[in-house]
Amino acid sequence: MKNDPRLLEEKANKLLSEEKYTEAYPLFRKAGHLYREKNNLKEATLCSTLAASCWSIKSGEKRFHNAAILYERAAADAINCGDFEYASLLYKQAAINYERDRELINLSDCLYKSKEAYRKYLTYRLFKPNKIHQITKSKGKKGVFSSFKRLFLWLMLGFSYLVWGHGEKPSRTFLACVIIIFISAISYSLGHSINEGIISRPSFTDALYFSVITFSTVGFGDVTAVGLTKVVVMFESLCGIFITPLFIVGFSRKYLRI
Secondary structure, eight states, rough: OOOOHHHHHHHHHHHHHHHHHHHHHHHHHHHHHHHTTTTTTHHHHHHHHHHHHHHHHHHTSSSOOHHHHHHHHHHHHHHHHTHHHHHHHHHHHHHHHHHHHHHHHHHHHHHHHHHHHHHHHHHHHOOOOOGOOOOSSOOOOHHHHHHHHHHHHHHHHHHHHHHHGGGGHHHHHHHHHHHHHHHOOOHHHHHHHTTTTEEEEEOHHHHHHHHHHHHHTTSSSSEEEEEEEEHHHHHHHHHHHHHHHHHHHHHHHHHHHH
């Protein structure tokens, strides 16, 4: 019985039905480990999840570290099974338990992985629905409105991933700001601007200065865009308005957690 995950799982489920969480926890954990060794990741995911639930219940208001680790392990198994939606939920549960123990670095990592898993789920749901594998059956809403809703959410999560790492990677926001400023500066250097009443093609240094001023929305007014470069100015100004607060929020949250 010690090496038979099926028997261990059956005994653990019986103990769980009797609300004997302390006894059920090690059996579920052992069964999950044995299933993982046999590459039965679906059962490994479910057993690890149940073990994490048992630990959370039996530990009360004490330490939740073991539950968090098991939820995170189950989420990784769910991803290997191809169930990104369930993995997203498990990573979120891991984050909740890490937060209870004030393990803030692990909390941040799991929140990021949860959003990423859900973004990948939406990608498959929209473009490769036949390749979705579900460990636990869930009824997805059908219809044109639901499809548009998923598409909008997928686009928002894609933007969140690229620009600020779902709020957990402010360094990505800083890099995005630098890239926008330099690309805009190159565009300005290829066009013309008005400086001290004279229309001319600015040097890259002047273009970079104008780009920084535009992105930060300071607007001294000493340089004015001409022609098509006005489109670049509008785009860069909007980026500055929306992206800069994201960096401040993400950096502040990261700093306060540390």
